[in-house]
Every structure is written in C-alpha cells, then in structure tokens.
Amino acid sequence: MNTRGFRLETNFWSLWPTLCGLGWLLGLGLFLGLQAACGTAFDLPGTSPEDYCELNLENTSCKSLVEVYVNRLDSVESVLPYEYDTFDFCQDAAMKRPSENIGQALFGEQIISSPYKLSFNKTETCVSVCVKTYNAINKEQKKHLNFLRNGIRLNYQHHWIIDSMPVTWCRDTKDGRKHCTRGFPIGCFITRSGKANDDCINRPEFNKTNTFYIFNHVDITVIYHRENETDLHIARLIAAKIEPKSYKHSDENNLTCNGPPMEIAGEYADNLNVIYTYSVKFEENKDVKWSSRWDYVLESMTNTNIQWFSITNSFVVVLFLSGMVAVVIVQALHRDITRYNQKRSSGTVRQDFGWKLLSGDVFRPPENGLLLSVFLGQGVQILMMSLITLFVACLGFLSPANRGGLMTCAVVLWVLLGTPAGYVSAKMYKTFKGMKWKTHFFMTALLCPGFVFIDLFFMNMIIWTEGSSATISFSGFIAILVLWLSISVPLTLLGEYYGSQETFTCPVHINPLRRAIPQQKIFTKPLINIVVGAILPFGCIFTQLFYILNSIW
Template sequence: MAFERPRSHQWVLRLLLLVSCVSAFYIPGYSVTRYNDNDPIPLLVNKIFSDHTQLQYAYFDLPFVCPPSGRTHGGSPFGSGQSISLNLGEVLRGDRIMTSDFELLMGKDVECESLCTRVVSRSDVKWARQLIKEGYVIEWIADNLPGATSFVTVDRSRKYYASGFKLGYRDISPATGQSRYFINNHFTIVIRWRSAAEGGKVIVGFEVYPKSITAEGRKEGGCPKAVHKDNEGQELYIAPNLSRMQEKYSGLSYIPEDDDDDDGATLQIPYTYSVYFREDTKVEWNNRWELYFTNQGESAITHWLAIINSLTISTVLGVTVFVIWSRTVQGDIKGRGDGAMNDQKAKVRSRRRSGKSEKKRENLLDGEADVEHDADFSSEDEALEDTSGWKLLHGDVFRIPAFSGLLAPLVGSGMQLLFMASGLLLLSCLGVLNPSFRGGFVSVGMGLFVFAGLFSGYFSGRLYKTFGGMAWRKNTLITALLFPGLAFCLVLILNLFVWAQASSTAIPFSTLIGLLALWLLIQVPLVYLGSWVGYVRAAPWEHPLKTNAIPRQIPPQPWYLRSPIGPLLTGIIPFAVLFIELLFVFKNLWQDKTGYYYVFGFLSAVSTVLMVTVVEVTVIATYSQLCSENYHWWWQSFLTGGSSAFWIFAYCIWYYLFKLHVTGFVSSLLFFSYSFLACAVYGLLTGTVGFLAAYAFVRRVYSAIKVD
C-alpha cells in the first residue's frame, strides 16, 4: 500500500491539471478576468501585418522598435520577451505573442513614461520606410483583446474598432514634393472598463492612439514636453554621406539619393507611452467584441439578399427535379409497371411481325404503302426511345467506371472535408469558435480533419469494394496520403519562400514536424481503421440491375453534355448561389485584415442552400445524360458537383487584378497558391456531395425496373 499512494496522488494531480486546462477554455460570458485597483494588466505584443501583402513579421523582430529588456513587471514570473504558448491555429496564422515592458496598473493613469531610445542604422530606416509604405499595422493584446484604432460613424451615432494601429505614416514634402516617412513612437493607451456584478473591474475596450513625436526638445527622462499637443513628427531620415557617395559613385553622372550601404550613420528614435483608464457603462463584457465587427449591421441586408437569391435559385431547380421525378420517372414506372421495357419491346416486335405477315399474305400494297408502313415502325421506335431512353441503359448504368481506384479515394477525402466543414460551421454558430478563441478555427478544423479520417477510410473502402476492387490496403494508402500529402507538399514549398523573407508567416520547423506526426501517426491509422470497417466488415452497396458483358455503344452526345463543357456550364449555378457571400469572405480574408468575419449564421444558411443546389444540379445533369444513353455518369457527376470551384478560382483571379493591391512576388504566390488549395478543398467537398446524390438517384430510379 505504501507504493500505491504516490501513484494515487499523481492521478489526482493529473486530474486537477486536466480540470484547469478545461476551465481555461474561453467561452463568452464564463471566462471573465476581473481586476482590482493597481492590479497589473499584461500587455502582449504580437506582430505587424498589412492588407497589401501576405507577409507578416513578429513585433520584436523589427530592428527599429524597443527590444525586450527581460525585466519582470507586475509580479509576473516571466520577464519581457518571453514567448506565450500558442495553439496550432495561432502558429499557422503567423502569431508570435510575447510579453512586453509596458506597465499597466488597473485604474492608474500615466501621463508619459519612457520605454527606450532605439538607435537604428541606415538599412533599418530603409526597411521601416518600406513597411510604412506598404501600410503595415501593429497588433498588441491586453486581456485577450487586440489593440484597436477607434472610429466613429459620420453621424456620430455609432463607434467601431479596427484591429491594430499604424506603424507610421507618409507625407509629401511641400518644398521638394517627395515622400517623407514618419514612425509612430508615442502610444496613448486607453483601457475602457466597467464594474463587474461579482466585484472588481472588467475590461471592455483596448484602444491605442499612436503618434509621431520628434526626438528634439524632450525632457530629461525622454518624454516630450507637450505630449498631447501638436508636435513635429519623428521622420525616418538619415542625411546621406556625400563624401562617401561621391567616392563610391565617382565617374557617374547620377548619384542616388538613398545609399543602401551602411556607413555607420545612425538615427535615434525615442519611444514613450501614456496610459489612461476610462469607465464605459455602455458596453457589456459579453458583447465587447461586437465593436470589432465592422459594418456588420449595414451588411445584414446584403446577407439577407444573398439568402433570398440562393433560395430562389434552389427553389427553381427543386421544381425541375420534382417534375423530372413525378412525371418522367414515376410516370414511366407507374404507367408500365415491372418489366415495362420488355413489354414495350415485345409489342413493337409483334407489330412488326404481324405487319410483315400481312404484307406477305395479301401482297396488295404498292411501294408507296411499303414506305409508309416502314415509317410507322420507325415512328414507334422513336417513341420508345423518347419515353424510355434512360431505361435502355439498364445493362450498363452500373458498369464500373474507368479509374475507379482514384474515384474512391477522392470521394473518401471529400467526406472527410464535409465532416470538417460541417463541424466548423456548427461550432461557429453555437459561439464556441469566436474571435476571442484566437486560432481556434484553424486548430479545431485540423482536429476535425484528423478525426474525420475514419469517415474518409470507411466511404473510400466501401465504395472501392462496390467497384470490385481487391487491393483494399493500397486503396487505404492512396486515401490517407493523396490529398493530405499534396496539401502538405504545397505548404512546404510555399514555406521555403516565406522563410527567405524572414516572415512570421513561415511555419516553424518544429510545427511542420508536429503536423507530419499528426498526419502519419494519427490520421493514417484512423483512415486504415475506417477502411477496414468499410471494406472488410461492411457489405458493398448492392445494385438493383446486373451489368451486361458487352458495353453498349454510346450515341453522339449534345455539345452541352460533353466534358468539360457540361460540368463547367452547370458549375455557374452553384457559384451564383455563393457569389454574394464570397464578397464578404474575400474582403475579410484578403482586403481588410483588421476586421473580423463573424456572420457564420448567414454563411451556414447559404452553405446549406448551396449543398441542396449542388444536389439538384447534379441530379438534373445526370438524368439528362442518362436520357442521352450515356452511362458514364460516375465521373461526370463528381465533376458536375465540384465544377463551381473553377468559377470561384476565376473569381479569385478577377479579385486579385481589380480589387487587391498586393505587392511582391511572394505575396502574389501565396495568394494564388492558397486560393487554389481552398478551391481544391471546395471542389472535393461539393464533388463528393454531387456524386453521392447522383448515385442515390440512379439506384433509386433503376431499382423500380426489373429486366428478365
């Protein structure tokens, strides 16, 4: 017993650790941090980002800002510059959160406090000017709120936030007409709070007002003499070394104004900050994030128009599917009953035989009558073809498609993505995935994708068994490695370009190893387990009709049913359903990174209508193809369901050319690569939905036919 007590204590400690981790999960309204007067408020620095480029940089990696001193503040055991533990989503989105030297005490105003005086070289000044030119903004964090720039509407009726604040600004010199760049080196921090019902104070707003103040004429401690008055800005400019430039560019008729070569000249940039606490009773702690949702109220009407547009298109297609099912399919089945096709063929043959015997017996008809009699038979054949063209494929409609060993893994991967997307939308609508759960959307999405390997393996294995495949382990490996492997290789190649730019957007090597382990050690076994259940334990999907030994000849097809014209044309309809909502998604992803997309209720509604539309379009296209006596519907249905991805990627190209102002080769490469990857994910998902809808439709239609 003496040896069991330490083990029991260890289990208790582990349980308490697990409970503490669970309680740390942030849900609005529950995980509230309350402060008393003079309690320290940690201010964390994160990164800088821009709407004109996809490259981000960690704040402390900038050579022209105050580096961390390593001192501890507010009783914290960690000194400044200490990295904060990040989840997978935060790392992948480029966050690099660290503690800082800013001292914030609840309720204590600070008029001015010196942070440091940074000495920068000529090359550092040039990089700072370039970052300001590209419109970079800084992101700080306090009480899980990003530091925001405050705006007021024109009628001053509403206030809203934009995440981050400008690194600096550019001005035009009235004397020379050239651009001058100024860096913001004084920060006025405003913490808005309100009293909590349980006692203490809670933070409901975190605003930062940057300002550029020259280094000249300051007090002894480094603070400006008049912080809140108009001051001359701190220009990022080092006078050129004329003697060195003349020596370097001797013999040239033109001497560059900006010399890239560091000659030892430096520029001193003093950094200071002010802190003010203001009570705000208009904002509740539970809805403090609503200020960051810019233009959400004004865009609600547009979202409703998007839903109405989607419902209109889906309703029209639904009526078409209903007409096809009720009049054509159900009418043919009910009108003729089982074996109707054979009965119809027997009637035509009997008419032909009786006509021929009459002709031989009577021998009274002339040549014109013979032609008329043959025309009657041909009209009967055409009527049979028109009324039951899809029925003539009863011996070929379930023929195994070409490259079935590739179709099964693609359908399995599509089911995996469908489960992931459904889970993300559901959790977002419930409020579990919210902006306060930083990086949660990506982290939970990765977890759902890995867990959904069970569904991927199951559907791939069972469909592969239905196709008559024998090497199910090979099919399992293809399913587990195909899509994740291609995505991982693409990210790895892109990461090399981002690493070369020293950007925080680059995924650390340790994270790449973790992703590789997550893929190979967790997802692959789950896919194998699901495939074993789908292939070994489950029975294949049974087809109601047998397949003929000799394939039927396919007649010439109309131009609108041929590949790839047919799928591309049908893809316009789902794209029209999703088009309006894509405007908001693209704007928040690429054009306005300071805002937050948080209208998942509208997105879920549009996504639901989109899936219904994909099903309807695929069913109509499949039925039209079968009526044209073309039994190659397997791949065609998959391509039809996912064809709207082509139009979305074309829209990405248009958006890049006419809406974005992306600069640099690497940023453009990232935009098109990630857009292609997103469209591939969307195409796999909707293609799988279309394939399963067509498969269910074909099985249901042909199950009512019996052929002797």
C-alpha cells in the same frame, strides 16, 4: 407495369461511420450533463474572466498589472507578415510568449509581451518606453530604418492585445462616418508629388513631401465594468481602444507629448532618435457586461449589410435551380409513365426507353474507381470534420479569445476521423471490384494529405527566405507529421479493414455489356455541359466568395 425491384440491405457495419460521429456528440453531451448534474462549474477555453483591482488592493483574487501583448504585423498591400521585433520597435526585456497551439503555428501568429505595462485604473500621461537611435554610418541601424520606412510605405499595421481582446482604432472618414479597425498603422507618408496615403489625410501637420511620419506615441483607453456590486474594487476589462499619434520629442527627460510630428526623411542622411511614448486612461462603463465585451469589435466590421444581399442572391439562385430541375424531372417521368400505360393497355411487349435505358449502367464500376474511392473517403473525412467543428463552435468552446483554437480543433478532428475515411473508401473500392488493396490503402492515407503537406512545405520555404513570421517552425512540421503518420494513418487502416469486409448492394440490375452511346449533338458535349452547368452554381456562390476573400485579404 412490370418494374424491376429495388433491394436495400443494411447492417450494423454499414452504419458504423454514422455511429462514430454520433458517439462523439453523445460523449460530449454526457460530459456536459454530468457536469451540470454534479453541480461543478467549469470554464470553456478562452472564456475564463480575469479580475483586476487597484495596486493597493491587489491580492490572489485580482491583479493590478494590465499586460499588453503584441502580435505580428501585416498589410493589405503585402502578403508577408512580420514579427514585432523585426521592425526594431521597443521590446520587453522578459520577452514572454503565451503557449502556442497547432492553429497558431499554422496561421503564423507570433504573440509576445510588450514593454507597455499598465496599472489598473491609473491614469498616466506621456510615459517613455524606449529610445531608438539610427546612425547614418552604422549599416545595421541604417538597414533597420530602411525596413521601417518600407513598412510605412506598405501600410503595415500593429495588432495589440489586452486581456485577450484586440485593441481597436477608430477614426472619422471623409463622408463623416466612423471607421474602426482591429489594428493601427506604423505611420504614414507623403510622396514626392504631395499625395498622402489614407493615414496622413485630415492631418494638416503632415505637410512635407517625400517624408515619412512614424506614430511613436499611442493614447490607450481601457474600458472596464464592475461586475460584482458587493465588491466594488473588482473589475473586468470589456474594451480597449487606441489612438496613434506622432510627436518629435526634443528632450527624453522632459516629455510633453505635443508639438511637431516625428519626421523621417525620404532620403536618410542625418542621425535620428525616435522616442516611443504612451498615455493611458481607464473609463468605467456600467451598461456593457463582461459577457458582451466582444460586441465592440463589431464596430470594425464595415459593410455588414452586404451579407444580406449575398444570402438573398444565393437563396434565389438555389430556388431557381431546384425549380428548373424539378420541372425537367417531372416532365420526363410523366411522359415515360404515359407511354408505359399506353403500351400496357394495347398489350404490346414492354420495352425500356427514356431514363430507364440508363438504369442498367448507372452503377457500373467507373474506369478510375481507385481514385474515385480515395476522393470519396477524403471527402467524408473533411465533411465530418467541418460539421463537428461547427457543432463545437456553436457550443462556445472555440472562443475568439482562444486564438488558433478553430484551426487546432479542425486539425485534431481531421486526424481522428481517419477511420470513417478508410471505411467509406474501402467499401466503395470493393463495390467497384478493385484488387489493388495495398495501393488503395496508401493512396487513401497519403495522397490528398501528401499533396497538401508538400505544397505547405514549399510555400513555407519561400516565406522563410523572405524572413516572414508566417513561417512554420521545424517543430511545427514534426508535430504535423507525428499526428498524420502515427494517428491518422493507423486509423485509416482500421477503417480500411472494416470497409473491405462488405460491399454496397446495387438496387438495380447491371447490364453485362455497355450500352452504345449514339452520336451527340454539339450542345451535349462534355465541355459545353461543364461550362453551362457551372454558370448557375458559380453565380450562387460568387457573391459570398467575393466578400469572404475580400475580407480575408
């Protein structure tokens, strides 16, 4: 059987994007190897432990002050998060803000210090933090109280941080199970009809209709572990839990932290004083070490067994798809090979038929080759960014304590990987025999990122008008523009230059004229093929996508 030959030409520049990616990994591996060979120790970002000791033993190697930081407040019933001070809670006079990275700016995280100051291993009961007064005549105070009540109605949640760990709140559910969340509510309310929301259930003291109950007291439990057996006064924090409560304090100078709950009437008329208090205790745990301290956060992840169902579902669908495609291909090849052998044995002149009729039209340049090459380049850039980000995360550099590190790593890698995008895009465009090189370069460098930037800008304007903390600052936009225009665009131009120097060599001969396509049946129409062809892949990812989006919202 006479078949057309296949050519495959490979040189150094065709492997250049792959070598760039390998260079990143080899450089990182060389750095880690030199560190190990020289015997010098270093800490991965976000993994450096903090040592604590009692106040009378405080020195340069340990500290006694346990700082509590607060993050933005969010709700499952609203897509807009708000800063901590927007709700008129107690504020720290110093108002310290940890260093913010690009990832935190894009996620809208607003971490600030709180007035809750804890001393290590010192038990305190009913400590006053501040007093908030709301006067019915004062419009500003009335506005703050209405905003607070609306936050309770929408079930906004606090998110506190102690020693870079999220503070969790655990409660018993109706079915007798223990449910933990990384955050706790502002309060709860009971409607006019007497219906209580989730946080007011199982609390018999919350029994008045059309009433809001604010959690103005918290019981904080900090769990620590003695890491060094020779130096027992040094400890490291391994968990932090909280229990929100509501108390109506009658006397600021004589706090007891018991009695009736703090009520806020649904229709505000009288003056109101809200006294915020807290109690704290420290517990030692000898079983859990500092290296495993993030395991307690897994208690807040419910329905973890559903992931096995989604994985099994995807695996079965992929096997079904692969088997179906393999059977079709094998049958088509077997039928064509049998017909070719029959022609050869009978001495008839060979004539192409079946799948070989398309061999001369597969590599024909498409009508919109410019857009296709641009999207191919951007796809390579995003694919390499994802793979390297996963690799860096597997090495442990993206610790959950380093908030915003994942997004920062992804953005920086995307900026630095502009060269592979330009190289692949230019090589494919030259293969398509394109001539508009200036247009191609600007579209490769600006089209997809430009749409994302414009969409981000308008969404940011909408969020800004609502006063949400998710708004990206002006300096954040300037930083993104500088990274994009001063680094990514020049690297894309460099890739365009190398990619335009060579063309992909087609492995088969291309027919000079297009083959006429016969009249197709109804089930071979593009719309029918799109719908039918997408059913199985959609069924493969639907389960995972559903639980991923459900957990995000």
